[in-house]
Amino acid sequence: MTILRSLSVRVLLALIAGLALGAAAQTYGGEGARRLIAGVEAVGGLWLNALRMTVVPLVFAVLVTGIASVADAAATGKLAARATIWFAALLVVGCGFTLAFNHGFYAVWPVSEAGAAALRAGAQAPDATAMASATLGDWIRSLAPANPLKAAAEDAILPLVVFATFFGFAITRLPQARALQLTEFFRAVGDAMIQIVRWVLWAAPLGVFALGLGVGLRAGFGAAGVLAQYIVAVVASNLGITVLAFVLAVVVGRVPLIRWTRAVSPVLVAAFATQSSLACLPAMIERTRDELGISPRVTDLVLPLAVAVFRLTSPVANLAAAIFVAQIYGLAPSAVQYAGAVFVALAVSVGSVGLPGQVSFFASVAPICLALGLPLELLPILLAVEVAPDIFRTVGNVAGDMSVTTILGRNRSEATDAAPRAA
Structure with a gap:
């Protein structure tokens, strides 16, 4: 069947099958079945470690190249620089929105203790040292790693991201030939x-x-309800930031709501179907030019640049996933820890653009969890139910791309004087 060709669908079915067989072994199996499952669990642990071993080198490499590409884009001209500023500002706003929304969400709809216990069954407890509250002075001192290699070996992700950021910008200051070699x-x-x-x-x-x-085996289907709550939280976060993109286009871009909705609706349908911002690029260009009357000079630069370096929902969904993990463990990271997590979320949102969906999920969420001192054992389970959140990630991304393009094209000196195509 065609649907089974999708890795996301196969992973989701594998999760359901694992939960069902484990629950059956809990109810009907004997000690032999439990020992067998413990042995099979070791295979899952091996697979998770194989994923974890790529996190540090992958994050460092994509950060360096991502920062170099953003710096190059900003250097191409005033319009590209303005677009980059808008991208950065919206990513910061997205982080603030996610922190406020998700903490409010779980205050209204708390994770049940029984469901949380079910989901964390068998996962290691968080490192008490990593979760210990640090003073502001300690946090500031830790930003610059005295030994980047030691930071990488100890999964000290925040200082490593800081080092990668400086390293990426330093490359852009080298002579072009040497910078190209390193990049x-x-x-x-x-x-x-x-x-x-x-x-x-x-x-x-x-x-x-x-x-x-x-x-x-340990919890039966007790985790299913909590996973549904996770999906609702992440999808709602993505929808919230999508609404913000609509508001910005109407208020700042000065486009009537009906006209904006008419322009963006076919693109949102394409995003829902393809789950790919790149696949939506031709439709974004056509609708922004013809329906919104934005000049080719703006659309032909800003939209490809947005697809290349900007994903509005990346820090939103990734932070939402990390906050959910903290909720499962009943932990409340400090404001200092969340500040570090936001910095990491912003950095990896730039570096992970263009990565395949399943790759970007782990490469983006794992560093945020590490910055908060959270274990990574739950991430494969969340990856298995990422099908629905990923759809709304793409919807929010294309809405953000078109919104920024509309805002930058609102100036009549950069927009066409021709009237938009009649509906």
């Missing part, structure tokens, strides 16, 4: 890590099945 080197490292992750994800149904067996 291509790290691009090759990133591509190699992505290839490893693709190999590991090829076995994702087996790995998630093995992990799901353990959860099902």
